[in-house]
Amino acid sequence: MMTKTKEFVAESVQNMRPSGIRKFFDLAANMEGVVSLGVGEPDFVTSWSVREAAILSLEKGYTSYTANAGLLELRNEIADYMENRFHVKYDPKEEIIVTVGASQAIDIAMRAIINPGDEIIVVEPCFVSYVPLVELAGGKAVTIETKPEHDFKLQPDQLKQAITPKTKALLICSPNNPTGTQLTKEDLQGICDIVIEHDLLVIADEIYAELAYDIQHTSIASIEGMQERTILINGFSKGFAMTGWRLGFCCAPKEISHACLKIHQYAMMCASTPAQYAALEALQSGMDDVVQMTKDYRRRRNYIVSSLNEIGLDCHIPGGAFYAFPSIKSTGLSSEEFAEKLLMEQKVAVVPGNVFGKGGEGHIRCSYASSMEQLQEAIKRIKNFIEK
The missing domain is CATH 3.90.1150.10 (Aspartate Aminotransferase, domain 1)
Structure with missing residues (x-):
């Protein structure tokens, strides 16, 4: 024994x-x-209309798998949402994957891009899963400590100092968990200039995008030159009060999106079908x-x-x-x-x-x-x- x-x-x-x-x-x-x-x-x-949509999907017998990337109708709606709300245009057939929460989207993004030893810069304080997910994918997390005197905003000089020949990507979250810090368009521009100069990727966790109180959220993918080097993570948990539904989405350039989809196919198959119908209703009537x-x-x-x-x-x-x-x-x-x-x-x-x-x-x-x-x-x- x-x-x-x-x-x-x-x-x-x-x-x-x-x-x-x-x-x-x-x-x-x-x-x-x-x-x-x-x-x-x-x-x-x-919202009741969202819950009702899930119930109706069950009553209609929609209990089978969807496409691996998610219902095309939902991906179309996500594409419209991202363009109308955040001024970023994605191809719903090639560049959007519906995932089991934003957490799974971050996981497959890491596994899709990291080779053993690649360095991923992680801005701290940060959500507790970021560093472990980098390490589980075989990468090395290089952390940057933001300071309270800067309202926990990443400073361009900090980013410059953290970059090495092994750096592949920057992982950033705005608005941030746990600090609540929101990066303005000007803040993001200073970061993007360095990212572009060093030919890096960005994994942008924007799950709190709808919860911005003083100025509208700026997606880093909307900054000129950034969409082609950004893996954008979002979902329905926070802004739409749908944490238990476990539904997120990943938007990325076609080649990276296809790589993420391979992992999603083998690890998860697809997100919950009733949850996808609920999310569709949330985008159509829940704003x-x-x-x-x-x-x-x-x-x-x-x-x-x-x-x-x-x-x-x-x-x-x-x-x-x-x-x-x-x-x-x-x-x-x-x-x-x-x-x-x-x-x-x-x-x-x-x-x-x-x-x-x-x-x-x-x-x-x-x-x-x-x-x-x-x-x-x-x-x-x-x-x-x-x-x-």
Whole structure:
């Protein structure tokens, strides 16, 4: 009988750290009376018309596989959406793949472009899956720590210094998880000039594109010279409140899109058929709900940012997504100590900033995808915690 089963696990997986976000979710789940600012998903329910479209698809018996790349009708609608909303034109037959969430889109993009040893520049603080996905694909993640004094925006000089002969791509997320930082067209232009000069690819995670509060989102693919070197990731989870439907999409130049589709064919076959019909309805009739949700998030953002600053936790104004990323350095605690003590003593769940990379140390992520009542209670408890 075999007793050393661990030896059969791949080294790359053995060395991989579990998600730091899940650790705090699991702790909070076993406690009563917790106010959670940790969940990275909308607190809104998917629009009724969207749910109804999925139900109708089931009643009609649409339960078979779709094309590997997704329903052509949905890809046509995604192409129109990207052109009308973000001024980027894609061929729905050759350049768009419907995926199982934006997470799968990022995964297949990595595996489609990375050769062993290729370097991928990852801008931190960043979503917890980016670095592991680079490493699982055989690449090396080269991280850049953005600074709070720059509102966590990537500076062109930082990018220049990180590029080596092995650099293949830059992975960037705007609006950003966890900081909420939104890059303007001017910010992106400075980055794009360097990307073009060094002949790099960009993997652009734009899943929070609809959740931009002060200025409209600019897609990096819309910058002149960038569409042919950008793999654009988006989806329905955040802007359309469809996290559990697990539906995203990947837009890329034909050759790269075909490579991504090969992996998608073998790994996933296709995304859920009812979910695709739901997404089709979301694009056709759901934008009014998106606008209303964005207004509510903006109101909550204004409240939580001003409140955090008032109680002594410095916090920049996030331009998008639904996260505040205040500094807790004034308390003398590390990010993890602060989050653990806050949960145990005041029953408020936040995510320590260090799980998003070294640049996140000294901060916590607070999701404001919660009701105003919950946000007010959380601020009250955080204030009590700081005063003690």
